[in-house]
Amino acid sequence: MTVVPARSSEWVRPVRSQEPASAIIEIDRVSQVFQTSARKDHVALSDISLTIEEGAFVSILGPSGCGKSTLLYIVGGFVSPTSGSAKIKGHAITRPGPDRGPVFQEFALFPWKTVLGNVMYGPRQQGVRAAEAEAQSLALIEMVGLKGYESFYPKELSGGMKQRVALARTLAYHPEVLLMDEPFGALDAHTRTRLQNDLLNIWERDRKTVLFVTHSVDEAVFLSDKVVMMSKSPGRIREVIDIDLPRPRRRNELLLDPRYQKYIVDIERMFDESDEAGQAS
Amino acid sequence: MMSSATLIRRAAPVLACIGLLAVWQVASLALKNDSFPTAIDAIRAIPDILGDKESLINILASLRRMAIGFGVAVLVSIPLGLLMGRSRSVAAFFNPLLMVIYPVPKAALMPIIMLWLGVGDVTKTLVIFLGVSLPVIYHSFEGAKAVEEKMLWSGAAMGLSPARRLVRIVLPAALPEILTGCRTGLVLALITMITSEMIARQSGAGNILFNALDMGQYDTVFAMIIIVGAMGICLDAIFERVRARLVRWSEPQFDMPLSFS
Numbered sequence: 001m002t003v004v005p006a007r008s009s010e011w012v013r014p015v016r017s018q019e020p021a022s023a024i025i026e027i028d029r030v031s032q033v034f035q036t037s038a039r040k041d042h043v044a045l046s047d048i049s050l051t052i053e054e055g056a057f058v059s060i061l062g063p064s065g066c067g068k069s070t071l072l073y074i075v076g077g078f079v080s081p082t083s084g085s086a087k088i089k090g091h092a093i094t095r096p097g098p099d100r101g102p103v104f105q106e107f108a109l110f111p112w113k114t115v116l117g118n119v120m121y122g123p124r125q126q127g128v129r130a131a132e133a134e135a136q137s138l139a140l141i142e143m144v145g146l147k148g149y150e151s152f153y154p155k156e157l158s159g160g161m162k163q164r165v166a167l168a169r170t171l172a173y174h175p176e177v178l179l180m181d182e183p184f185g186a187l188d189a190h191t192r193t194r195l196q197n198d199l200l201n202i203w204e205r206d207r208k209t210v211l212f213v214t215h216s217v218d219e220a221v222f223l224s225d226k227v228v229m230m231s232k233s234p235g236r237i238r239e240v241i242d243i244d245l246p247r248p249r250r251r252n253e254l255l256l257d258p259r260y261q262k263y264i265v266d267i268e269r270m271f272d273e274s275d276e277a278g279q280a281s
Numbered sequence: 282m283m284s285s286a287t288l289i290r291r292a293a294p295v296l297a298c299i300g301l302l303a304v305w306q307v308a309s310l311a312l313k314n315d316s317f318p319t320a321i322d323a324i325r326a327i328p329d330i331l332g333d334k335e336s337l338i339n340i341l342a343s344l345r346r347m348a349i350g351f352g353v354a355v356l357v358s359i360p361l362g363l364l365m366g367r368s369r370s371v372a373a374f375f376n377p378l379l380m381v382i383y384p385v386p387k388a389a390l391m392p393i394i395m396l397w398l399g400v401g402d403v404t405k406t407l408v409i410f411l412g413v414s415l416p417v418i419y420h421s422f423e424g425a426k427a428v429e430e431k432m433l434w435s436g437a438a439m440g441l442s443p444a445r446r447l448v449r450i451v452l453p454a455a456l457p458e459i460l461t462g463c464r465t466g467l468v469l470a471l472i473t474m475i476t477s478e479m480i481a482r483q484s485g486a487g488n489i490l491f492n493a494l495d496m497g498q499y500d501t502v503f504a505m506i507i508i509v510g511a512m513g514i515c516l517d518a519i520f521e522r523v524r525a526r527l528v529r530w531s532e533p534q535f536d537m538p539l540s541f542s
């Protein structure tokens with residue numbers, strides 16, 4: 001793990017680069033209606049419009065069942081929306097591609113491959129030579145804290161370890177956009193903090209665009225440039241909040257920062273209000 | 282050092298065989314029936330059969346037909362089952378076809394096939410092929426259907442085409458289930474091998490068995506039953522070894538005993 005001591009000069013750095021940010025993902029009036037087994041229509045997403053700028057870290061925050069995963073699948077090209085459109089770099093998204101790397105809530109590791117085999121799978125698929133793919137994968141495995149487990153099969157790992165393999169497997173083929181579905185949800189507090197820091201380090205180094213689904217308000221505020229708050233039934237965007245906190249972010253400093261605290265309090269209050277509104281109706 | 286638990290597990294099948302032979306011996310001594318030789322008499326007849334060149338050629342010919350029938354069936358059935366499991370239209374096309382063939386005992390088709398193809402190797406191999414195909418198709422189909430969607434999505438995101446996903450993801454993911462089907466298929470191959478030779482008497486292990494039966498050589502009949510049974514046990518044991526090696530990654534880590542006392 002690389003913990004760089006924060007220098008005061010870094011705090012003065014502007015939040016985003018000065019060059020005009022261009023949109024990498026455009027979601028335009030997307031709705032998703034599912035037919036339930038009872039033959040009733042279930043509106044999972046209703047009229048979602050969202051633009052994500054290249055290199056931005058965007059979190060989607062919302063109650064369980066509000067359609068966060070579904071939205072991610074649409075951007076991934078795994079599911080096509082009932083109406084509306086999603087674009088990447090101006091091209092309509094019609095199918096999955098290596099430019100968008102998903103990390104699924106269910107891990108979806110290949111059980112017949114070892115940890116190393118899983119992580120190498122993507123690069124090998126893209127024609128990276130075996131030796132090179134292996135070297136890169138070993139470095140990634142070390143980064144997610146699984147050194148020594150390279151030859152383990154997924155069934156021999158704990159839930160949190162599987163999650164970390166899933167993250168390494170996706171990072172290994174260098175997608176431009178990371179689509180992460182509650183990647184740290186199953187981890188203990190310590191590992192979660194470590195991986196949040198590691199993810200931020202990676203992100204600050206190569207500025208991938210990240211679309212990050214989470215239940216946790218402080219995780220969203222800590223990591224993101226932008227927090228998209230969603231509400232449930234039907235899944236809608238309730239609010240988009242810009243997080244103007246300096247980078248690189250250090251957890252121990254941020255926790256004492258009143259601006260950070262205010263974001264968290266504000267977002268939690270907004271969710272409470274919508275809960276009350278939901279109960280009143 | 283072997284632990285006592287391992288020792289018991291290794292010894293169990295041997296004990297079971299000895300127990301079975303003992304029961305047989307006692308039962309046949311008690312019954313005193315000409316058509317029910319004692320276990321010892323039957324075992325004594327085994328070297329005669331295996332020492333006879335003609336018999337040996339017959340048995341090897343049986344095994345060859347069985348191997349070809351089984352091999353071709355597996356090569357055809359696995360891709361077909363996997364395709365059916367992943368494509369609704371392929372399944373819709375083949376399902377009714379298979380449902381017609383499934384309940385028919387394959388040996389019952391033999392007389393018809395014999396009319397077309399004669400009583401030779403082709404007919405018998407074809408019947409074995411039919412017997413093996415259905416369980417392998419069925420298990421490949423179920424295995425492919427059960428493959429976790431997100432696993433295929435992960436592959437798609439890495440740039441695997443649908444055809445490559447079938448080979449590189451569906452096949453390995455469904456392998457434990459496929460091999461369960463193959464194991465059933467192997468036993469069925471042995472059964473159809475013997476029945477086919479019972480119907481088309483000409484050569485083979487089944488031919489020796491049923492000729493001996495006709496001639497009242499009951500020692501030979503029971504010796505053949507032991508030989509065929511031993512073949513079944515050996516083939517299954519070999520297959521099980523291969524299977525366990527191929528799907529080590531999927532075996533459960535903890536044995537769940539049936540009782541908790």
Ligand SMILES: Nc1ncnc2c1ncn2[C@@H]1O[C@H](COP(=O)(O)OP(=O)(O)OP(=O)(O)O)[C@@H](O)[C@H]1O
Pocket residue numbers: 034035036042043044062063064065066067068069070071105
């Ligand atoms: N394949 C499907 N068929 C029918 N309904 C579905 C399907 N997938 C999702 N849904 C419904 O769509 C809604 C949104 O589901 P989704 O998985 O996107 O929620 P989520 O916000 O990711 O929830 P969680 O935080 O619990 O993961 C849910 O109400 C769910 O019942």
Ligand SMILES: [Mg+2]
Pocket residue numbers: 068069070105181
């Ligand atoms: Mg979800």
